[in-house]
Amino acid sequence: MPRRVFVHIGAPKTGSTYVQNVLFDNAERLEKAGILIPATFAAHDQAMTDLREVPWRDPEAYWTWDLLAEKAAAFRGDVILTSEGFGAASAEQAKRAVESLQPAEVHVVVAARDLWRTFPSMWQQSIRARGTWRFEDFLAAVEKGEFEGFWEHYTANRMFLRWGDLVPPAQRHLVTVPPPGVSHDLLWQRFAGVFGIPDGLCEMTEPTANPSLGAPEIELLRRVNAALGDRYPHRMPYQRVVQQHLVKAVLQKRANNVRFGVGLDRADWVMALAEEQINQLRAYDCHIVGDLDELRPAVMTDSHSPGELADRQLLDAAVETIVGMIGHADELRQMIPPGHSGVLARVRRGIRRRLG
Structure with missing residues (x-):
């Protein structure tokens, strides 16, 4: 049985791909140091679709949540499970996941990023996942309270209510994403500190070329x-x-x-949402790595919607x-x-x- 299991559950668009690449690229080094990253990234992704019982799960997928949990249970040391899709699990699904990993000490790790950058990134991801709605329609739906899925699937606040409440406060970890222009190394250092990975153990991976579309x-x-x-x-x-x-x-x-993004006509609205998010997370009993002030947009320049081209x-x-x-x-x-x-x-x- 593992000593501790860290479940990194998201949120999407918070640098998770970079962190995961470093973890999986150094899996052998980490295992020798007593930290297991079971199987492959694809296995974690498949286990996520099984846990959430999504209708778009690949019928040829081999890995299930139970199989991944079984792999974790056989290791004596620390284990890291990671998928930015875990965070979208329902309360019942999250409870099932945590209970299946016990009696190991389960830690829940969530990352958060400022909303000014999150809104266009999230919409672009939805289009790259076969979505068809216009950017301005997406923003309007969030603004009018007609798209609760955004808050449920893309913000640390809601994820903690489903996952964080299942473990003691000392086992809830919030990692804030540094502002634009800061090296990816800082984000890795924050995650590594949570996971207990010693400095210098991992060879750093170059950020994957996954540029945003114009x-x-x-x-x-x-x-x-x-x-x-x-x-x-x-x-x-x-x-x-x-x-x-x-x-x-x-x-x-x-x-x-x-480029495209949220227009300055919505700047006050986004800033108000950021303050609300910061206040909620400050009131939530968890271990914060980084600075909640980083969730306040640092640079807000005017942008246009792709639909206006x-x-x-x-x-x-x-x-x-x-x-x-x-x-x-x-x-x-x-x-x-x-x-x-x-x-x-x-x-x-x-x-x-x-x-x-």
Whole structure:
């Protein structure tokens, strides 16, 4: 049985991918030091979809929450489980997760980021997960109190009410995300301190190239999603096709110079929300790593919504994207070894026969 189990539950868009990359890249070093990161990142992600019983779980997924918990239970030392999707579990699902890890000492780790940066990042993530709503509609829904899912799935306050209350105050940890321009190393140091990872044990990983899309690119993807209709309706097929061959292969490689964000007309509203969030977390009994003042937006510049772009900007982006996809298709073609070009034709004929 492990001594302690740290469950890092999110929130999304708080640098979790960077932290996870460092953890998994150093899994062997950590295990030798008595800290287990079970299996792979994909295993944690699959266990998350099982725990939450989401309808978009990959039917071919192997890992379940119980299987991951069983892997953790067999280790004598400390264990870290991590998925930014854990935080969206219901109260009942969170209770099941924590109880399945006991009698080990369970710690809940949550990260928080200022709302000025979170709003556009969260909306972009929803579009990259096959969403179709406009940025201004998303903001309006949050502002009118018509989208509680944002607060439930993307803020530490709500996550703590479902997860944090299941463990003693000393085992609840809040990590604040440093302001823009600060090195990723500081975020890692904060997480490492919570996990009890000694300085210098891990080799630092370069931040993964996962750039945000610019306004024309994300608006183009939103319209593509709407035009897809019922094609690629689930998470995994969409990721394998649209994410792999459109977003990663083409859209992310564009300059993405036209940025978007919350307009200054909503600055007072966002600042008021930030103060409310800070006050709630200050009143919550937990271990804070960082500074709650970092949840107050440091830089608020005027921005526009992708929905306000001129048709010419979108047309130019669409044409350049088609050119990019032609180049991507040619790269894939060149990867086929000489003499094997007929393989694809046979595969296509076989697929047509099965579908026909």
